[in-house]
Amino acid sequence: xxxxxxxxxxxxxxxxxxxxxxxxxxxxxxxxxxxxxxxxxxxxxxxxxxxxxxxxxxxxxxxxxxxxxxxxxxxxxxxxxxxxxxxxxxxxxxxxxxxxxxxxxxxxxxxxxxxxxxxxxxxxxxxxxxxxxxxxxxxxxxxxxxxxxxxxxxxxxxxxxxxxxxxxxxxxxxxxxxxxxxxxxxxxxxxxxxxxxxxxxxxxxxxxxxxxxxxxxxxxxxxxxxxxxxxxxxxxxxxxxxxxxxxxxxxxxxxxxxxxxxxxxxxxxxxxxxxxxxxxxxxxxxxxxxxxxxxxxxxxxxxxxxxxxxxxxxxxxxxxxxxxxxxxxxxxxxxxxxxxxxxxxxxxxxxxxxxxxxxxxxxxxx
Ligand SMILES: NC(=O)c1ccc[n+]([C@@H]2O[C@H](COP(=O)([O-])OP(=O)(O)OC[C@H]3O[C@@H](n4cnc5c(N)ncnc54)[C@H](O)[C@@H]3O)[C@@H](O)[C@H]2O)c1
Ligand SMILES: [Zn+2]
Ligand SMILES: [Zn+2]
Numbered sequence: 264x265x266x267x268x269x270x271x272x273x274x275x276x277x278x279x280x281x282x283x284x285x286x287x288x289x290x291x292x293x294x295x296x297x298x299x300x301x302x303x304x305x306x307x308x309x310x311x312x313x314x315x316x317x318x319x320x321x322x323x324x325x326x327x328x329x330x331x332x333x334x335x336x337x338x339x340x341x342x343x344x345x346x347x348x349x350x351x352x353x354x355x356x357x358x359x360x361x362x363x364x365x366x367x368x369x370x371x372x373x374x375x376x377x378x379x380x381x382x383x384x385x386x387x388x389x390x391x392x393x394x395x396x397x398x399x400x401x402x403x404x405x406x407x408x409x410x411x412x413x414x415x416x417x418x419x420x421x422x423x424x425x426x427x428x429x430x431x432x433x434x435x436x437x438x439x440x441x442x443x444x445x446x447x448x449x450x451x452x453x454x455x456x457x458x459x460x461x462x463x464x465x466x467x468x469x470x471x472x473x474x475x476x477x478x479x480x481x482x483x484x485x486x487x488x489x490x491x492x493x494x495x496x497x498x499x500x501x502x503x504x505x506x507x508x509x510x511x512x513x514x515x516x517x518x519x520x521x522x523x524x525x526x527x528x529x530x531x532x533x534x535x536x537x538x539x540x541x542x543x544x545x546x547x548x549x550x551x552x553x554x555x556x557x558x559x560x561x562x563x564x565x566x567x568x569x570x571x572x573x574x575x576x577x578x579x580x581x582x583x584x585x586x587x588x589x590x591x592x593x594x595x596x597x598x599x600x601x602x603x604x605x606x607x608x609x610x611x612x613x614x615x616x617x618x619x620x621x622x623x624x625x626x627x628x629x
Contacts, residue, residue: 285404317345343403344394347426367426370394435465437576446470454526528552542566
């Protein structure tokens with residue numbers, strides 16, 4: 264076991280004789296691999312050698328615009344948050360992990376003190392420090408320091424890449440929990456991007472018997488079909504087509520749509536979700552494409568359609584790992600592109616992810 268991270272080495276930018284490098288976001292579409300001096304290792308922290316990092320839509324937003332929703336990148340920041348790696352050093356009080364363990368990292372550090380944290384809704388904590396969300400540095404780096412209670416040991420048959428996929432999968436798991444998806448829930452999913460797809464995989468693992476995916480993009484719909492969607496429906500972006508499309512969706516789900524997930528977040532997709540869901544059903548808004556929406560809320564309310572939102576996830580890593588271990592969920596087909604951790608590859612990987620289309624999850628192997 265090495266010495267603490269805040270040694271003389273740290274001052275020189277070297278961690279244990281080796282320079283720790285990270286992908287720093289320096290400006291719009293400007294990512295540079297540069298040295299990253301790690302924070303010191305606290306008694307409950309671990310130092311992790313990162314082996315797999317996935318690119319998320321929010322990373323691409325930061326890359327393209329230096330912001331995501333209300334979070335603005337004001338100074339250089341290490342990007343990335345979907346990651347897994349191998350423990351290299353443990354703090355003096357760490358009991359649950361040892362050097363050499365392979366772990367998936369949950370990216371958000373909450374305060375553990377506020378009423379939301381104490382209620383278990385720690386994902387809503389206002390003090391949250393989240394990898395790669397400004398001003399907190401992320402995890403596209405050779406090594407990071409992270410609290411041990413946010414590092415989850417991978418089962419032997421779960422790869423490091425699959426470990427990194429626990430982050431996006433967690434969004435789908437949390438959405439399904441919030442909407443109470445079970446073996447009697449027929450599910451509609453608007454949007455067949457990475458988030459729509461992980462929501463589909465999670466809904467299936469929770470027992471949903473019938474799942475229909477909707478998108479404007481044939482390529483994305485074909486992927487949904489390959490991954491097990493019972494039906495796929497291509498729609499337009501024209502609001503005039505709404506009624507016709509809702510009728511088409513309902514005709515594929517004769518017993519009614521029990522739960523709809525809007526994994527896009529436009530006026531039109533949310534309107535479709537609200538109108539297509541049966542009386543007494545639920546709509547879960549996951550996508551955040553528009554900061555505000557105009558939707559037919561009153562008729563949905565009059566049919567007692569419940570609307571729930573989600574923000575990331577809480578307490579999802581153990582269940583993700585169990586679904587991956589047991590084979591109830593296979594995330595491997597979502598990984599469509601792989602890159603190494605070189606300057607050229609980092610640039611290419613982000614451009615690939617930003618293009619969308621057949622790129623679902625772009626993964627770095629470090
Ligand atoms: N609430 C949360 O905690 C949370 C977490 C992660 C992601 N998100 C949000 O989820 C959304 C989806 O993420 P993603 O990575 O899958 O994004 P993505 O852009 O890759 O996928 C969106 C999909 O929606 C499709 N689409 C666009 N317009 C459409 C329309 N009018 N009708 C039907 N389909 C349409 C696109 O073709 C695409 O396949 C994003 O807004 C993201 O910010 C929210
Ligand atoms: Zn993510
Ligand atoms: Zn808190």
